[in-house]
Amino acid sequence: MNADIILTKNRILEKVKAVLSLIQEDQQLYLSTNSLLPDLVRIIPPKISKGENYNGLPYLVLDHPRYFDKEDMYAIRTMFWWGNFFSSTLLLSGEFKILLQQRFINSYETLKQDGYYLCINADPWQHHFESGNFEKISSLSKTEWESTIRSHPFIKLSKQIPLTQWENVRENVLQIFRQYLEIAGD
Numbered sequence: 061m062n063a064d065i066i067l068t069k070n071r072i073l074e075k076v077k078a079v080l081s082l083i084q085e086d087q088q089l090y091l092s093t094n095s096l097l098p099d100l101v102r103i104i105p106p107k108i109s110k111g112e113n114y115n116g117l118p119y120l121v122l123d124h125p126r127y128f129d130k131e132d133m134y135a136i137r138t139m140f141w142w143g144n145f146f147s148s149t150l151l152l153s154g155e156f157k158i159l160l161q162q163r164f165i166n167s168y169e170t171l172k173q174d175g176y177y178l179c180i181n182a183d184p185w186q187h188h189f190e191s192g193n194f195e196k197i198s199s200l201s202k203t204e205w206e207s208t209i210r211s212h213p214f215i216k217l218s219k220q221i222p223l224t225q226w227e228n229v230r231e232n233v234l235q236i237f238r239q240y241l242e243i244a245g246d
Contacts, residue, residue: 069142073110073120076140079230080108080122083138086234087124096241098156101127101134115188117142132156133214136240138233139187146221146229148236150244151184153214160244161209164217167243168205171217172197174239178208179216187218194218 084106091097106124122138132154139147152160164171177194179186186193197205209215217240221232 069118073118076120077108077110080120080138080140083230083233084108084122084124086230087136087237090234090238091125094241097125098134101125114141117144129154133184134244136237137187141187143223145189145223146233147187147189147218148221148233148240149187149216149218150240151214151216152244153184156244157213157215161215163243164209164215165206168197168202172200172205175219177218177220178205179214179218180208180212182213184214184216189218189220
């Protein structure tokens with residue numbers, strides 16, 4: 061019988077959407093001075109989406125860049141998941157994976173040191189960090205890393221940003237974005 065709970069939720073989601081809009085602007089500015097994306101990916105505009113039920117909780121997603129078709133995917137997704145975290149995820153499949161997988165294999169030490177996770181799930185649309193979905197790269201040997209990159213149908217890296225780092229989320233996401241593009245850029 062207290063509507064204030066929903067109003068508070070709506071205010072928080074509006075604030076998160078405003079932050080995602082600023083992140084999108086930061087990303088677009090960075091890309092305007094660094095030609096790092098394939099033309100096919102570059103022409104699709106960014107998109108912010110909202111949902112109410114990812115494992116029972118609301119979420120917001122910024123996909124930029126984004127290219128999705130049946131076989132080929134190239135996306136960097138920034139996600140806010142209510143009560144859990146922000147995350148930044150890179151997803152590559154099809155021709156993009158084939159073209160870039162050696163760069164990822166060669167980036168093992170950097171990604172391991174910087175606290176990234178590798179998706180080991182067969183479903184690229186799961187974003188939680190529970191067992192069976194993501195494995196911390198630092199827990200994988202170089203041989204396991206390379207084998208997973210080569211054999212998995214897609215490459216999906218992710219990094220969490222705790223909600224307690226709200227004040228720095230914009231800078232953290234842009235730093236991760238730049239690191240992804242250093243590896244997966246044109």
